[in-house]
Amino acid sequence: MIPVSHKAKQFLVLAVKLLIVGAAFYFIYHQLARNEKLDWEKFTALLQAKLSFWNLSLVLSLSFLNRFLEILKWQNLVTVLKRISLGVAAKQVLGSLTAGLFTPNGIGEFAGKALFFEKSNTKKIIFLNLVGNGIQMVLTVVFGIFGLLYFNTVFEVITPKAVISLFIVVIMILCLLFFVKKLTVKGYSLEKLIRKINEIPKAIHRKNILLGIGRYLAFSHQYYILFLFFGVDSPYFLLMAAITSVYFVASSLPTFQFLDFAVKGSVAVYFFGLMGINEWIVVFISTLMWFLNTVVPSVIGSYFVLNYKAPWNP
Numbered sequence: 122m123i124p125v126s127h128k129a130k131q132f133l134v135l136a137v138k139l140l141i142v143g144a145a146f147y148f149i150y151h152q153l154a155r156n157e158k159l160d161w162e163k164f165t166a167l168l169q170a171k172l173s174f175w176n177l178s179l180v181l182s183l184s185f186l187n188r189f190l191e192i193l194k195w196q197n198l199v200t201v202l203k204r205i206s207l208g209v210a211a212k213q214v215l216g217s218l219t220a221g222l223f224t225p226n227g228i229g230e231f232a233g234k235a236l237f238f239e240k241s242n243t244k245k246i247i248f249l250n251l252v253g254n255g256i257q258m259v260l261t262v263v264f265g266i267f268g269l270l271y272f273n274t275v276f277e278v279i280t281p282k283a284v285i286s287l288f289i290v291v292i293m294i295l296c297l298l299f300f301v302k303k304l305t306v307k308g309y310s311l312e313k314l315i316r317k318i319n320e321i322p323k324a325i326h327r328k329n330i331l332l333g334i335g336r337y338l339a340f341s342h343q344y345y346i347l348f349l350f351f352g353v354d355s356p357y358f359l360l361m362a363a364i365t366s367v368y369f370v371a372s373s374l375p376t377f378q379f380l381d382f383a384v385k386g387s388v389a390v391y392f393f394g395l396m397g398i399n400e401w402i403v404v405f406i407s408t409l410m411w412f413l414n415t416v417v418p419s420v421i422g423s424y425f426v427l428n429y430k431a432p433w434n435p
Contacts, residue, residue: 181413183342186336187414192210197332198253200325215418215421215425216425216426217231217233218415218422220232230250253333256329261337264368265368340414341361343413345364347410360396363396371389
């Protein structure tokens with residue numbers, strides 16, 4: 122009975138691996154092949170005309186830097202539990218990215234990283250992943266709010282009354298969180314979360330923030346450079362304000378990783394449309410950003426998923 126049970130378990134693990142990788146590739150193909158807004162002949166011709174070897178090298182370097190900084194962030198956070206090599210951190214980040222490709226807001230990444238560690242560390246790994254993603258979200262909100270306010274001075278996306286109302290709502294939420302921080306739900310509270318965050322050494326927090334800022338600057342400026350390559354001539358601060366606004370608004374909308382480019386693309390069409398930038402350029406750049414920063418790392422991550430070996434079942 123034991124050999125049969127072991128073989129059945131091996132088959133189940135293999136089936137799950139193939140399901141994750143198969144689903145990831147299916148959703149990538151589905152979004153690229155059936156996107157009615159993409160004219161692939163025009164897209165290919167435009168790439169050949171606009172992207173030289175050096176331009177392409179710069180864009181690819183920023184994609185690498187974006188993911189490399191994320192790997193360094195994870196390696197840094199995991200030192201709370203144990204030290205891991207850069208290669209192991211890369212395997213965990215890319216493998217979990219593939220696993221989270223078709224889950225809401227990349228939730229699968231949390232479970233994906235946890236699978237690389239002993240079961241007893243599952244909650245700690247999920248918490249550390251929350252800290253890593255949390256700082257990235259905070260940066261998106263901070264840069265996004267300033268970008269939106271600046272963009273709003275040129276193109277009135279929201280009225281001054283709406284801006285004041287928004288700030289009042291934010292202040293009210295912060296006050297509410299302060300008063301209910303001791304409220305406990307199933308053993309969890311905001312106060313307990315803050316205490317656990319403070320237990321992480323400050324040096325790790327500082328490095329996490331710096332790497333998060335570097336990552337944000339990498340992918341936002343990749344977006345900016347692609348607009349320059351495609352002939353968009355707009356003031357730097359205005360274009361960057363639009364980019365940060367797009368990321369801010371898009372990040373607040375619940376979505377799946379494989380639909381990320383569609384959501385960001387739709388939001389981008391609105392913001393960049395106000396600047397008079399052609400819709401097809403915005404769609405192409407949004408798709409290219411998604412392909413370089415999500416699809417390519419997910420394809421690499423599929424190798425690590427297929428070669429995954431549970432640490433508690435060598």
